[in-house]
Amino acid sequence: MTSTLAKDKGASPSPPSVPPAQRARRLRRRGRVVALLFVFPALLLLGALVVYPVLFSVGRSLFDASGTRFVGADNYTEMFRNPATLKAIRNTTIWVVVAPVLLTGLGLILAVLVEKVRWATAFKLLLFMPMAVSFLAAGIIFRLAYDEDPDKGVLNAAVVSVHDVFKDSSSYPAARAREGHGLTKGDDGSYSTRAGLSPGDTVHLPMVGVLPKDLPGGAEPASAAAGGKTAADELRGVVYLDFTPGGGGTQGKVDSGESGLPGMKVEAVRDGRTVASTTTASDGSFHFGGLKAGSYAVKLPESNFAPPYQGISWLGPTLVTPMIIGAYLWIWTGFAMVLIGAGLSALPRDALEAARIDGANEWQIFRRITVPLLAPVLTVVFVTLVINVMKVFDLVYIIAPGPVQEDATVLATQMWLVSFGGGNNQGLGSALGVLLLLLVIPAMVFNVRRFRRSQ
Amino acid sequence: MNAIRRGLGHWLVQAFLVVIGLIWLTPLAGLFVSSLRSAEDTAKGGWWTAFANPAQLSFDNYSALLKNAGMTQAFWNTVLISVPTTALVVIVAALAGYAFAWLDFPGRDPLFLLVVALLVVPVQIGLLPVAKMFGQLGLFGTIPGVVLFHVAYGLPFAVFLLRNYFAEMPKEMLEAARMDGGDEWRIFTRLVLPVGRPAIASLAIFQFLWVWNDMLVALLFADTSSQPLTVELQSQIRQFGSNIDVLAPGAFLSLVVPVVVFFAFQRHFVQGVMAGSVK
Numbered sequence: 030m031t032s033t034l035a036k037d038k039g040a041s042p043s044p045p046s047v048p049p050a051q052r053a054r055r056l057r058r059r060g061r062v063v064a065l066l067f068v069f070p071a072l073l074l075l076g077a078l079v080v081y082p083v084l085f086s087v088g089r090s091l092f093d094a095s096g097t098r099f100v101g102a103d104n105y106t107e108m109f110r111n112p113a114t115l116k117a118i119r120n121t122t123i124w125v126v127v128a129p130v131l132l133t134g135l136g137l138i139l140a141v142l143v144e145k146v147r148w149a150t151a152f153k154l155l156l157f158m159p160m161a162v163s164f165l166a167a168g169i170i171f172r173l174a175y176d177e178d179p180d181k182g183v184l185n186a187a188v189v190s191v192h193d194v195f196k197d198s199s200s201y202p203a204a205r206a207r208e209g210h211g212l213t214k215g216d217d218g219s220y221s222t223r224a225g226l227s228p229g230d231t232v233h234l235p236m237v238g239v240l241p242k243d244l245p246g247g248a249e250p251a252s253a254a255a256g257g258k259t260a261a262d263e264l265r266g267v268v269y270l271d272f273t274p275g276g277g278g279t280q281g282k283v284d285s286g287e288s289g290l291p292g293m294k295v296e297a298v299r300d301g302r303t304v305a306s307t308t309t310a311s312d313g314s315f316h317f318g319g320l321k322a323g324s325y326a327v328k329l330p331e332s333n334f335a336p337p338y339q340g341i342s343w344l345g346p347t348l349v350t351p352m353i354i355g356a357y358l359w360i361w362t363g364f365a366m367v368l369i370g371a372g373l374s375a376l377p378r379d380a381l382e383a384a385r386i387d388g389a390n391e392w393q394i395f396r397r398i399t400v401p402l403l404a405p406v407l408t409v410v411f412v413t414l415v416i417n418v419m420k421v422f423d424l425v426y427i428i429a430p431g432p433v434q435e436d437a438t439v440l441a442t443q444m445w446l447v448s449f450g451g452g453n454n455q456g457l458g459s460a461l462g463v464l465l466l467l468l469v470i471p472a473m474v475f476n477v478r479r480f481r482r483s484q
Numbered sequence: 485m486n487a488i489r490r491g492l493g494h495w496l497v498q499a500f501l502v503v504i505g506l507i508w509l510t511p512l513a514g515l516f517v518s519s520l521r522s523a524e525d526t527a528k529g530g531w532w533t534a535f536a537n538p539a540q541l542s543f544d545n546y547s548a549l550l551k552n553a554g555m556t557q558a559f560w561n562t563v564l565i566s567v568p569t570t571a572l573v574v575i576v577a578a579l580a581g582y583a584f585a586w587l588d589f590p591g592r593d594p595l596f597l598l599v600v601a602l603l604v605v606p607v608q609i610g611l612l613p614v615a616k617m618f619g620q621l622g623l624f625g626t627i628p629g630v631v632l633f634h635v636a637y638g639l640p641f642a643v644f645l646l647r648n649y650f651a652e653m654p655k656e657m658l659e660a661a662r663m664d665g666g667d668e669w670r671i672f673t674r675l676v677l678p679v680g681r682p683a684i685a686s687l688a689i690f691q692f693l694w695v696w697n698d699m700l701v702a703l704l705f706a707d708t709s710s711q712p713l714t715v716e717l718q719s720q721i722r723q724f725g726s727n728i729d730v731l732a733p734g735a736f737l738s739l740v741v742p743v744v745v746f747f748a749f750q751r752h753f754v755q756g757v758m759a760g761s762v763k
Contacts, residue, residue: 057588063668064587071580071639072595078636079602082613089612139504142497154750155505160757161746162739163697165714166515169735172724173518173531174511180529183514359508368758420606423699427721441700444608449704455612462609469604480600 083466090459104460113435114461117443120350124421124439128354128361129414133407135358136365140373141395143366153370157363164360168427171356175343175428185340192338200245200292202336206329207235207271210281218331221298228262228320231255232327235271235281236290244270244288247311251289254314264325265316268293268309289313296328303328344429346436353428353437357421365410372406373399416472419465440465519545519732526728545733555734557709558716562738564627565702565712566695569634573642573691574684576635581646582676586658587668596647602640610637611704618705625707633705634695642687645756649683650676682752689749690756693742713738 093100108114139156143149159167176182179189205220206212212220212234222232233255251269259265268290269283278284289312297305297317304325305317343352376399384394400407422441429437438446440461448458517531520541525534534540549555583589584596614633615624623629653676661671677684699714706715717734720727746753 060587060668061589064583064589064592067579067583067587067668067672068589068595070576071643074576074632074636075599075602075639077617078610078614078633079605079640080598082610083605085613086609139501142501145494145497146501152501152505154747155508157750157754158743158746159508161693161697161742161753163699163714163742165697165699165717166735166739169717169721169731170511170515172721173514173728173732181526183510183530183532186530186532359511364757367754371758416604420608422608426699427718430724431722441606441608445611445700448612459612462606462612465606466609469606472604473601476603477597477600480597 086459086462086466090456090463093456094454096455100456104456105464107457108460108464111457113438114443114447114457116435117438117440117461120438121419121440123350124354124418125415127351128357128418129411131354132358132361132365132414133369133411135362136369136410137400137403137407139362139366140370141399143370144373153363153367155363157367159360160364162360164423165427167356167360168424171352171359172344172428172430175352177340177342177344179340182340182343184343189338189340192340201236201239201290201333203238203240203243204236204290204334205238207237207281210235210271212329215328215331218334219328221326221328224298224324224326226264226325226327228264228322228325229259230264231259232264232266233281233283234266234268234327234329235283236268237271239270239290241270241272241274241288245291248288248291249312250285251287251313252283252285254289254310254312255283259316260318262320263316263318264297264320264327266295266314266327268295268313268315268329293333294330296330298326298328299323344433346433349429349433349437353424356424356428357418360424361414361417365414368410369403369406372403376402412472412475416469419468440468515732515736517541518728519736521545521729523726523729545729546737549730549733549737552730554716555713555730558711558713559737561627561706561710562696562712562714565630565634565706566692569631569638569695570688570692572631572635573638574688577639577642577646577687578677578680578684579672580639580643581650581680582672584643584647585650585653586676599640599643599647603644605637605640607633607637607701611701615704624705625710627706627710630702630705630710630712633701634698637701638691638694642691645687646680646683649680653679682755685749686752686756689745689753693745693753696742 089096090104091099091101093103109118143152146152162170173181174183175185177185179185206214211222211232213223214220220234222234226232251267254267255269267283270288270290271280271282272278273284273286275286278287289309291309291311291313293309293313293315295307295309295315296303297320300323305320307315307317309315342348380398380402381394384398389397420441421439422445425437425439425442426434426445434442444458444461444465446452447461448455452458514531517534518526520543521531521534522540522544525540584592584599610633618624618629618633623632657675657679658671661675666674697714698712699718702712702715703718706712711719713734717731717738720731720734724731
């Protein structure tokens with residue numbers, strides 16, 4: 030470049046014999062040459078690496094996997110028949126419908142609210158920061174947060190602890206009845222005695238499978254409660270751990286030193302219907318009072334023995350796409366908020382003030398003034414998000430665990446898999462690429478129109 | 485009464501924003517704390533249990549990472565890819581942006597509309613054809629190949645941004661410079677570049693972060709000796725969980741540079757992103 034310029038400089042004092050019109054023409058021509066030199070590197074790169082590949086892909090999409098046989102539109106019809114690509118099209122549709130709406134809405138709400146606090150700048154910085162983080166790092170961050178094991182994934186840890194606050198976790202997940210001593214196991218995991226007990230009876234229900242160290246604090250020996258008198262209208266009993274510490278004792282008998290199982294739910298069942306329920310005391314005893322005469326069974330419902338709540342399988346086939354969209358929200362909410370916030374600060378203050386003086390409340394101002402005035406900004410944010418959501422690749426590729434990849438797949442990942450990741454069908458891969466391009470053409474038109482209008 | 489209600493509303497808004505802020509911080513904190521724990525500790529309990537047990541935290545994972553030849557190589561590759569890409573995009577786009585804004589050449593306006601149209605072209609469509617082309621040119625699997633691809637796909641936005649910025653310059657300024665006998669090259673270096681510095685800074689930061697964070701392009705165009713950090717980490721994701729002592733510090737290391745750049749130049753970055761919306 031510099032050498033050309035040096036030569037130009039040497040030639041610039043033109044000989045005086047040349048007529049001025051010709052000189053002007055030569056100057057203009059030289060100006061054009063210089064201009065072309067300025068744009069040439071950009072045009073070369075764009076032409077060779079962007080424009081040509083687009084044309085090539087369109088052509089390639091009309092050939093078969095090996096690229097030797099012309100198949101016309103077959104790859105495009107195949108796309109809508111093949112279950113894997115169809116799944117990708119469906120998931121991309123979900124992404125495009127859900128993510129931009131959520132992001133624009135959340136961005137709008139936060140942009141309005143954040144103006145009301147003094148630490149707005151810090152908040153904006155915090156939410157915008159994920160934009161600087163790679164999708165890969167964000168993917169690892171959320172793979173960790175969504176881990177299924179509540180001892181590893183923070184989200185499931187939170188869900189489990191909230192769940193356990195509202196619903197007691199079962200106390201005896203490992204307990205089972207001592208076999209052959211009156212309790213039989215139902216299909217649902219509960220245990221019951223035979224029917225035929227009548228008021229006035231006492232039952233001893235032996236359980237095993239609980240380690241003495243796992244007994245709830247405050248459990249007391251059951252032997253005292255095992256005796257006792259039973260009134261005529263009540264059914265009495267004790268649920269105990271049929272294990273004598275230090276050895277000895279008889280199976281199926283309440284030996285001294287054997288502990289009651291407190292907090293066990295017990296039901297009295299008559300003719301298949303539960304007529305009374307209670308919970309065992311600290312020595313494992315329970316009683317049902319005021320029973321009518323009849324034949325009863327005592328049942329320990331399955332909720333006593335349910336395995337502990339393990340939270341939700343976030344990255345399982347059903348939830349994986351919503352969860353990846355959640356990670357996407359983490360990255361892009363700040364963008365929406367800051368862009369909408371910039372639009373907000375450009376709103377005419379007088380309109381808002383006038384409405385306030387007229388007695389409009391904040392919600393009316395938001396609905397009737399802020400949102401309509403912001404419409405152009407909201408459109409820009411929304412369109413930007415739609416374009417970016419269509420191309421989402423890394424997050425899906427990283428967050429979805431191997432076996433769930435096919436449930437989470439979107440157009441960009443499917444295009445990758447089909448072309449390079451084992452599928453090795455570059456005809457179909459090119460067709461998917463072209464589909465991706467076709468989907469962004471409305472945005473292309475939107476951009477070109479907006480640009481021409483601005484000129 | 486009204487004041488009380490407003491006070492309560494204000495308090496609610498604050499509480500809501502604090503909750504949102506915590507939700508945003510927690511996953512990041514999780515990664516950082518995990519990066520300081522051994523794989524055995526992570527297998528035994530969540531990262532939050534480390535607060536009760538601060539003895540678990542150490543920088544051992546990081547020092548192990550720095551001794552890992554593959555990782556350090558990948559880190560340097562990331563630098564060797566993102567710095568030249570940023571420089572090239574800025575230079576090529578500034579030249580073209582100036583020409584589109586102020587010089588006259590045949591086909592100028594339609595060509596610029598083409599650039600605007602190319603803003604949204606997805607990189608995916610370029611992968612296969614360019615891979616074939618680079619294969620023939622011997623660029624496939626090399627750092628220059630990765631750089632060239634990034635430059636090409638960064639150009640539409642870069643040219644668009646700089647042309648629009650340069651076009652705002654007062655016409656008189658340029659005419660005066662031309663009257664003084666400055667040729668276009670000198671006007672470009674002495675006048676246009678200094679005046680365009682804010683836009684160029686935004687572009688450079690935006691472009692740098694974009695390339696630093698890329699995985700897709702390098703996944704295809706780089707081989708094991710030229711792959712950046714993102715691809716190196718991605719190749720280990722299959723053993724997620726067992727090698728969390730490599731993944732977590734690696735991911736954290738890969739995000740430290742962009743986050744520092746972000747906080748150092750946040751105004752420029754935000755402006756760059758905002759100018760790039762509808763891209």
